[in-house]
Structures are given as C-alpha cells and as structure tokens.
Amino acid sequence: MSPFWNAWVWTITLVVILGCTLLLLATRRSEPHKEATEETLGHTFDGIEEYDNPLPSWWFQMFVGTVIFAVAYLGLYGLANVKGFYGWSSVGQYEEEMAHAEEVYKPVFAKYASLSIEDLQGKPDGLKIGQRMFANNCAVCHGGTGAGAHGFPNLTDNDWLYGGAPATIQQTITEGRQGAMPAWGPVLGEEGVRDVTSYILSLSGAEHDADMAARGQQQFQALCTACHGADGKGTQALGAPNLTDNTWLYGGSFEQISHTIRTGRNGVMPAHKALLSDDKIKLIAAYVYSLSNK
Ligand code: HEC
Numbered sequence: 223m224s225p226f227w228n229a230w231v232w233t234i235t236l237v238v239i240l241g242c243t244l245l246l247l248a249t250r251r252s253e254p255h256k257e258a259t260e261e262t263l264g265h266t267f268d269g270i271e272e273y274d275n276p277l278p279s280w281w282f283q284m285f286v287g288t289v290i291f292a293v294a295y296l297g298l299y300g301l302a303n304v305k306g307f308y309g310w311s312s313v314g315q316y317e318e319e320m321a322h323a324e325e326v327y328k329p330v331f332a333k334y335a336s337l338s339i340e341d342l343q344g345k346p347d348g349l350k351i352g353q354r355m356f357a358n359n360c361a362v363c364h365g366g367t368g369a370g371a372h373g374f375p376n377l378t379d380n381d382w383l384y385g386g387a388p389a390t391i392q393q394t395i396t397e398g399r400q401g402a403m404p405a406w407g408p409v410l411g412e413e414g415v416r417d418v419t420s421y422i423l424s425l426s427g428a429e430h431d432a433d434m435a436a437r438g439q440q441q442f443q444a445l446c447t448a449c450h451g452a453d454g455k456g457t458q459a460l461g462a463p464n465l466t467d468n469t470w471l472y473g474g475s476f477e478q479i480s481h482t483i484r485t486g487r488n489g490v491m492p493a494h495k496a497l498l499s500d501d502k503i504k505l506i507a508a509y510v511y512s513l514s515n516k
C-alpha cells in the first residue's frame with residue numbers, strides 16, 4: 223500500500239475512535255444529575271414525559287468497553303503498514319497457507335514429476351489429478367468433458383489447431399495461444415465474401431453454388447493459402463484450421479463461415495504459466511492427451 227493510503231486508513235480509524243470517546247465524555251459531563259431523579263425534561267408527547275436521568279452506568283460502560291476493545295485490537299493485530307503484537311497480516315496468512323499446501327501436496331506431484339506425458343497415460347491416479355485440475359482451470363471454456371463449444375476447441379477429437387503431440391499441448395497450456403484470422407470483408411467486398419464462402423463449403427463437400435465456388439477458388443488461392451495451405455488443410459504452426467473436414471470452431475453454416483471471413487476471428491487461449499506450476503501443467507496436459515488417445 224502507498225504511504226498515502228496507509229495514512230488515510232490510520233487517520234479515519236483514529237478520528238473515529240477519538241471522536242467516539244470525546245462524544246461519550248461530552249454527553250457524560252453535560253448531564254445535570256449524577257443520580258436518579260424524579261425531575262422531568264419538561265416536554266410531553268401524548269402525555270408521556272421523560273425523566274432527566276443520567277445514562278445507566280452499564281450502558282455507559284459498554285461504550286467505554288468498545289473503545290478499549292478497538293484500541294486493544296489495534297495493538298494486537300495492527301493496521302495498514304503497522305504490524306500488531308501478533309505480527310499478523312492477511313498476506314502473511316495467505317503465504318503461510320500456500321506454504322502448508324505446497325508441503326502437503328509436493329510429494330503427491332513429485333511422484334509424477336519424473337514421468338513423461340506418454341508414461342502418465344498408464345497412471346490412472348495421475349490422470350485423475352489432471353482431470354480435477356482441468357475441471358477447476360479449463361472447464362469454464364472447454365466444457366467439463368473437454369468437448370468444447372462455439373469458439374472453444376474440442377480437445378477430445380483428433381483435430382488440432384496447433385497440434386496434439388504431448389509437447390505441443392504442454393506448450394499451448396503454458397504459453398497460451400492467440401488465433402489470428404484477419405477480416406477479409408474490406409478486401410473481398412460482400413460478393414467476394416459470398417464467393418469464397420461457397421468455395422469453403424465445397425471443400426468439405428457441403429451444399430454450395432458451383433459458379434460462386436469457382437470464383438471463390440481464385441480468391442482463396444490469392445489470399446488464404448499462406449495460412450490455410452493450397453489444399454485448405456490448414457497450418458498447425460499458425461493455428462490456421464483445416465477447412466476441408468467437417469469440424470468447425472466457429473460453425474459451418476453459410477452465415478457462420480461468411481461471418482468468419484468478413485470480420486475475422488481472434489480466439490485467445492490464456493497462458494497458464496503464472497497460474498500453475500510446471501508439474502501441474504504436465505498432469506493436465508497428460509489428461510488432455512488421454513482424451514483423444516485412448
Ligand atoms: C478463457 C477461456 C479458456 C480457458 C480458461 C482455457 N482455454 Fe484452452 N483454449 C481457449 C481458446 C479460445 C482456444 C483456441 C485458441 C485459438 O482459437 O487459436 C484454446 C485452445 C486450447 C488448446 C489447443 C487446441 C488445438 O486444437 O490445438 C488446448 C490444448 C487447450 N486450449 C487446453 C486448455 C487447458 C488444458 C486449459 C486449462 C489449463 C485451458 N485450455 C483453458 C480458451 C480457453
């Protein structure tokens with residue numbers, strides 16, 4: 223925390239404690255009677271009058287108690303940049319718990335640390351741990367079973383954007399990936415987008431207009447082969463998908479494909495190296511590998 227915010231927190235806390243104390247003493251001092259009295263304050267509400275009595279002492283002492291409690295609490299636990307008697311801090315508590323978890327779980331991961339992703343395929347217990355970590359870290363995007371969704375690739379088939387070798391999967395998880403499909407609307411124009419869409423449909427044998435597809439093929443050869451390959455089978459080094467199969471990341475209808483071509487796509491797979499240790503990433507990678515290599 224910056225010095226300003228430390229001072230801010232301290233100022234507010236001290237002003238509140240001091241203010242409560244002064245208010246308490248001031249009302250105590252202004253009381254005309256120190257003992258119970260029959261005298262009233264002189265006003266009536268619907269015939270109800272109010273005695274001019276001092277605060278009951280248990281009530282007063284309760285307020286004094288809260289002030290003492292606050293000061294004692296500050297002394298024991300500290301505030302902002304000042305540590306209290308116990309030396310407690312929320313960061314310290316977090317680190318202590320993490321260190322404890324590390325100590326408890328380290329042997330569990332160490333058991334698998336020396337094994338390769340291929341070797342781990344024969345270790346159901348290790349895959350089970352990978353599966354649980356997948357559920358915690360990956361299922362929000364790739365689904366509980368890894369089957370994916372619109373824009374989130376299916377990890378259970380053998381169709382890969384970036385490749386399904388153990389080391390490639392491991393790298394995808396560690397470093398993340400960013401798909402870069404440019405928007406072609408401005409280059410092709412609306413008619414061009416429809417022609418190329420027809421050609422893409424023809425690649426996987428889907429229903430299409432042959433004339434449009436023939437025109438689209440020329441555009442495809444000029445603009446798209448650098449990434450998707452002359453045959454449209456894709457380039458894993460670029461994450462450019464195979465367009466000749468019937469697996470679609472963003473949908474295979476005329477509308478969906480033309481939308482992809484018109485506006486481009488930029489799927490982001492977040493890097494996990496800052497979130498998970500290498501040993502954990504390896505166990506998750508082993509689980510992902512097992513999904514399509516039964
Ligand atoms: C925020 C959503 C999100 C999370 C969380 C996420 N992913 Fe991904 N992942 C994606 C997207 C989107 C892609 C596709 C990237 C692209 O389009 O280029 C992807 C791609 C992949 C790929 C490459 C698939 C291929 O066909 O080559 C693998 C493997 C993968 N993710 C595994 C994981 C694992 C394991 C985790 C958990 C540690 C995870 N992902 C967490 C969104 C996510």
Ligand code: HEC
Nearest residue numbers: 401402403406445446449461462470471472473487488489
């Ligand atoms: C700079 C490389 C590059 C070029 C050039 C390129 N693409 Fe792509 N394309 C990609 C990448 C990468 C993806 C995956 C995007 C993602 O993962 O978010 C993609 C995705 C697609 C998809 C979606 C596939 C699916 O499974 O949903 C279609 C369709 C497509 N491209 C068609 C084309 C067409 C048609 C052209 C030429 C007009 C073209 N691309 C040019 C890199 C490229």
